[in-house]
Amino acid sequence: MSKNHSSIPEPNENDVPDVKSARFVKYVDGELFLQSERGDSEESTGQLKETNIVFIVQQTQQRSGQEGNHHIYSLAEESTGSPFRLLSCVVTNTLPQHILDKYLLTKVPDHLVCDETHRLTVVVSTNSGLCQAEAFYQQVLRHLLGALGLAGETEWSKPKDQAKYELILTTSDQTVKDLGKQLSESQARTIILLSGDGGVVDLLNGAGSAPSSGVPRPAIALLPLGTGNALFHSLHRPLYAAAPAGPSHLVLGLRTLFAGVTAPLPTFEASFAPGARLISYEHGAASEGAEEQRLAVSRLVGAIVASYGFHASLVWESDTPAYRKHGAKRFHMAAEELLRLGHGYEVDVEVRGPGAGPDEWRRLGGEGERFGYVLATLVSSLEKTFRISPASEPLDGKLRLVTFGDVGGEKTMDVMKAAYDNGRHVGMKWTLEDGREENVGYEEVEEVRVTVREEDARWRKVCIDGTIVELPPNAGWMRVRRSPELRFDVVVDRAVV
Numbered sequence: 138m139s140k141n142h143s144s145i146p147e148p149n150e151n152d153v154p155d156v157k158s159a160r161f162v163k164y165v166d167g168e169l170f171l172q173s174e175r176g177d178s179e180e181s182t183g184q185l186k187e188t189n190i191v192f193i194v195q196q197t198q199q200r201s202g203q204e205g206n207h208h209i210y211s212l213a214e215e216s217t218g219s220p221f222r223l224l225s226c227v228v229t230n231t232l233p234q235h236i237l238d239k240y241l242l243t244k245v246p247d248h249l250v251c252d253e254t255h256r257l258t259v260v261v262s263t264n265s266g267l268c269q270a271e272a273f274y275q276q277v278l279r280h281l282l283g284a285l286g287l288a289g290e291t292e293w294s295k296p297k298d299q300a301k302y303e304l305i306l307t308t309s310d311q312t313v314k315d316l317g318k319q320l321s322e323s324q325a326r327t328i329i330l331l332s333g334d335g336g337v338v339d340l341l342n343g344a345g346s347a348p349s350s351g352v353p354r355p356a357i358a359l360l361p362l363g364t365g366n367a368l369f370h371s372l373h374r375p376l377y378a379a380a381p382a383g384p385s386h387l388v389l390g391l392r393t394l395f396a397g398v399t400a401p402l403p404t405f406e407a408s409f410a411p412g413a414r415l416i417s418y419e420h421g422a423a424s425e426g427a428e429e430q431r432l433a434v435s436r437l438v439g440a441i442v443a444s445y446g447f448h449a450s451l452v453w454e455s456d457t458p459a460y461r462k463h464g465a466k467r468f469h470m471a472a473e474e475l476l477r478l479g480h481g482y483e484v485d486v487e488v489r490g491p492g493a494g495p496d497e498w499r500r501l502g503g504e505g506e507r508f509g510y511v512l513a514t515l516v517s518s519l520e521k522t523f524r525i526s527p528a529s530e531p532l533d534g535k536l537r538l539v540t541f542g543d544v545g546g547e548k549t550m551d552v553m554k555a556a557y558d559n560g561r562h563v564g565m566k567w568t569l570e571d572g573r574e575e576n577v578g579y580e581e582v583e584e585v586r587v588t589v590r591e592e593d594a595r596w597r598k599v600c601i602d603g604t605i606v607e608l609p610p611n612a613g614w615m616r617v618r619r620s621p622e623l624r625f626d627v628v629v630d631r632a633v634v
């Protein structure tokens with residue numbers, strides 16, 4: 138398929154699951170009432186929720202203004218059994234115009250074209266979240282791409298007569314990083330990532346430096362199959378606000394994939410003192426007898442968050458084998474233990490505000506004052522409802538810093554609860570038992586520098602988009618600044634650009 142011929146082709150028979158044929162009857166309260174073509178009794182009328190619609194295509198032989206033959210693809214998500222059900226229904230009479238206006242796809246979007254000028258890669262991250270990415274690809278995405286005439290090519294399957302995308306199933310924590318290393322090519326490319334935030338970070342850091350001028354930036358399209366999915370939720374937050382009872386994350390992700398546009402993805406760079414070590418586990422922390430690995434690291438690129446203090450400790454400790462074995466409860470358990478300890482972190486925090494010169498650093502807090510929380514972020518939300526930076530808008534490229542001092546476990550808990558309550562933590566103030574005034578600091582920064590004075594390695598961990606780095610003892614530091622260059626584009630809903 139070439140860019141000039143990217144209209145919707147006929148789907149391959151094998152790519153359409155369980156097609157039903159029906160007539161549109163009425164639209165009431167967000168539901169389409171459809172009557173099966175094969176029966177005329179009341180029982181054969183079914184409802185389709187508008188929130189489940191992914192897209193509608195008109196089959197090619199019916200084009201040129203003829204009535205009917207709209208093919209509606211919708212996704213139902215089940216709490217039991219197989220979690221995803223892609224439904225496909227051909228409507229033989231006319232659909233309401235407002236539905237066609239919103240969901241009719243008339244061409245394959247440029248970022249999904251597969252030809253000699255543009256490459257499409259689908260990455261299925263088999264270990265992300267609840268390990269559902271592979272089922273989602275097989276049961277849903279494969280068919281939707283197939284409906285646009287696109288088929289996956291793997292080493293063992295080379296489909297004929299269809300535009301082919303490359304399909305990669307991860308086999309280790311290196312798979313996506315290795316893909317990132319191959320991205321310095323001149324061909325434009327989109328990578329559909331079925332993963333959480335880890336997939337994005339792996340790509341960003343595998344890719345190394347930004348593409349040189351004239352080389353197209355690769356685009357990332359995210360389908361939220363991780364645990365936190367911070368980048369996805371932050372990019373879609375305005376849509377959640379506009380329609381609180383709106384579509385599920387996966388339906389939204391699919392709508393963005395098929396009807397969205399590409400925009401530059403803001404990133405930051407974190408650099409570390411000599412002696413810093415990236416900490417990971419061979420074969421993942423959940424594996425039997427996981428061995429800690431320590432790799433020298435001087436710099437990482439991120440798109441979400443760089444933190445020190447409670448947040449970094451929680452991400453690190455909840456992911457250690459000791460907690461991993463507790464499954465979904467591990468995050469809660471690690472948080473409880475950290476809140477019980479209520480550690481005050483010995484650290485100097487300095488910032489350069491927007492527009493400040495390279496040496497214009499301002500220190501936060503007094504001499505020797507400890508901190509509980511130091512978190513710089515480019516996004517609003519670290520989970521769907523954890524709105525740590527309420528002023529952040531999708532793609533605004535602003536680095537914002539959230540800080541508070543050594544306030545103890547109970548107050549830390551209060552701040553976290555307020556952040557879950559629509560970002561209400563911003564502006565919180567208290568007078569502590571020893572008379573100190575404390576508040577949650579929140580400001581935009583150009584750069585932040587933390588210099589850690591802790592001896593115990595437990596309290597020297599920093600977190601970059603979920604990756605853990607241990608700073609060296611004796612004033613080990615991390616600097617975080619907005620990246621001046623653009624490395625990747627990201628596919629977003631049209632409403633956020």
Ligand SMILES: Nc1ncnc2c1ncn2[C@@H]1O[C@H](COP(=O)(O)OP(=O)(O)OP(=O)(O)O)[C@@H](O)[C@H]1O
Pocket residue numbers: 262263264265266267307308309310311312313332333334335336339362363364365366367420421603
């Ligand atoms: N087959 C595999 N074996 C080992 N590691 C894998 C495999 N597939 C993916 N991984 C790693 O698992 C991690 C999955 O992270 P990801 O962020 O996608 O999911 P998550 O941690 O559940 O979600 P989030 O970061 O959004 O909370 C990545 O670091 C990736 O490199």
